[in-house]
Amino acid sequence: MVHTPTRVRVIRAAAALTAGAALFVGGPVGAALAAPTTVAAADIDHSLHLEGAPNARDVGGYTTVDGRTVRTGMVFRTDALDKLTPADLAALEGLDVKVVDDLRTVYERILQPDRLPAGATANWYDVLGQAPIETMVDLGSAYVAFIDAPGADEAFAAVLRDIRDTDGAVLYHCSAGKDRTGWTTAVLLTILGVDRETVNADYMLTNQYVDDSGSSITASLGGGGVKQEWLDTAFATAGQRYGSFDNYVRQGLGLTDNDIAALKAKLLA
Numbered sequence: 001m002v003h004t005p006t007r008v009r010v011i012r013a014a015a016a017l018t019a020g021a022a023l024f025v026g027g028p029v030g031a032a033l034a035a036p037t038t039v040a041a042a043d044i045d046h047s048l049h050l051e052g053a054p055n056a057r058d059v060g061g062y063t064t065v066d067g068r069t070v071r072t073g074m075v076f077r078t079d080a081l082d083k084l085t086p087a088d089l090a091a092l093e094g095l096d097v098k099v100v101d102d103l104r105t106v107y108e109r110i111l112q113p114d115r116l117p118a119g120a121t122a123n124w125y126d127v128l129g130q131a132p133i134e135t136m137v138d139l140g141s142a143y144v145a146f147i148d149a150p151g152a153d154e155a156f157a158a159v160l161r162d163i164r165d166t167d168g169a170v171l172y173h174c175s176a177g178k179d180r181t182g183w184t185t186a187v188l189l190t191i192l193g194v195d196r197e198t199v200n201a202d203y204m205l206t207n208q209y210v211d212d213s214g215s216s217i218t219a220s221l222g223g224g225g226v227k228q229e230w231l232d233t234a235f236a237t238a239g240q241r242y243g244s245f246d247n248y249v250r251q252g253l254g255l256t257d258n259d260i261a262a263l264k265a266k267l268l269a
Helices: 005-025 086-094 106-111 133-137 139-148 152-165 180-192 196-211 228-242 245-252 257-267
Strands: 075-078 097-102 121-124 169-173
Touching (some): 075 180, 097 152, 139 152, 139 180, 152 169, 152 180, 169 180, 180 196, 180 228, 180 245, 180 257, 196 228, 228 245
Parallel strands (some): 075 169, 097 121, 097 169
């Protein structure tokens, strides 16, 4: 069969929507998920308590291996912002959110356009838009694509530079706030010196916030959590491709020693 350009675009759009759904609901319904892990900073409530984004939370509050603390109120990770209520938007404005970085594909953005707090600048950094569709449908492959896909490094690096440069808080998100957002957070916390066990625990918190919220579309569809093996895949892929996580940060993401020092100076107390 010969595919016309229009038919090719339709096929790709349908496939992309399927891929976005997989990233949104976390793979096949009923997949076994690991139990949520208790984070080291158990006395800190990481949730932003947004009605329209139940997986929204503060990245700060964790202790680094050298005894410093990641500042709260500086960086936020969330799920999609299309269902934010007026109270949610007011809360984000009160948290001084100045930059919102959207990691989704164009199709996800069309389906769920962001609602932004007043005064915030929006940036679009599409992590998987240039990845082969088949790598986006399977979440295990998606975590490999976070390292390998064209444009992925640039997208993740752009978020980190926004965090470095913004006078105010930065919020980044994807659709469910767990995969692209989860890897961004894992990279940031690791750069800051947070140990892997705590990074893993923060990643697994998605299962708590998603599963506990009836307002989350992922919960209503019966899926939506994360698996530790997915995050392990991304770390392992970074190590295989670049020899070490540090090399991934410097060669893959293109961050310099000055960039890393600036992030630490801004975010560590």
